[in-house]
Amino acid sequence: MNNQDRIAQILKAVSENPELPGADESLFDGGYLDSFALPEVVGALEKEFGIKIPDSDLNPRKLETINKIEQYVDSHK
């Protein structure tokens, strides 16, 4: 399973919605995730990829889309 698939699994589990937005679409603007889902997503990403995301990196814009999340994870592994 590639990283984007692993990220997709996390997002589907947190949102409880199997219908993901496109990889470049905002996860929030369309209501797929609400603001309180973001901490849960971050926690799941840290656990799944064995990374530690510092508070200073928690700019919601960095985690706005699936592609941006993948870029972040790839750059911090």
Added chain:
Amino acid sequence: MRRVGSRRRGARFQRAASALLPTPRCSGNGVDLLVASIAGFGSYLPARVVTSADLAAQLDCTPEWILEVSGIEERRYAAPDEDVVAMGVAAARNCLDRAQCPAADIRLLIVSSASSPQRFPGPAAAIAAQLGLGEIPAIDIPVASAGSLFGLALASHLAASSGPVLVVATEKMSGAISLQPDQRNTAILFGDGAGACLVREGAGLLRIADRELGSDGTFAPDLRLPLAGPVEMNGRSVIMQATRKMPRAILAVLERSGVPPGDVQAFLMHQANQNLMDRVAKSVGAPADRFYSNIRRYGNTSSASMLIAAAEWWSGAALHPGAPVCFAAFGAGFHWGAILAITE
């Protein structure tokens, strides 16, 4: 008032409390050798009730959505001629009456308010004058939501040298929001009110055992009230940082004193958003019902909310000597922290 079966729990808390040996520290955080206690709380809420149904009509949303995203059904708005000074004075008098403390005993006043209508002076000097406190020092700390926590922490350090400290937090947030549909995310949240607490050296109601405060100005743009208003908030950033920093501060004070989260009798938090409080409870690993909540009735009253919650909690609390109580807040700045206190 004690409940049946409380004697065994009280003894356990007493053993935990006696293990809290203070360790001298240089910073503002941590335990210190000077013992200060909270001797009482007070509050004031304006009479006018504004329901979420009232706001929904103006904000092009539904009261159900407001309840879902915030947990708020009602909030209070101050009268047009009711300012932060008037509300602060009312809360202070309520506190002094309940603590049976004459105003003449107060030696320092700390006032948290970030919604004062003028740049300076802040409301502290006027509140001191209206309370008849004489020429004692009266300090303003415009720290917004974490202001009462910071005020309480300062008071706990200063009470031994200054004498009894009155901490007042008073906010008129209805004047800081815009009731336009494009501002609904902030407009739904806020209400008006004031809270107060009295801090004295030595024994009292709750002995302050430890504190953990933090500030990070890199997030300053994410929650602010510009001079021309209204409140501007990057909600996702606030939630993301609050859900990390608040549990971390709470766990820091608990771990330093060897207090398991499940042993805390009450968490008295800044009432920002019910969903946020629930998430903090989950992160800390404490039952959600230990987190006192009145946000459903009063909304987010910024720095006043923690002390308003504390005043209500105190009215109905079954206090077990030795039981830990934890205060926590997070707000614009960002500023955040937690204070551990032990019931006496």
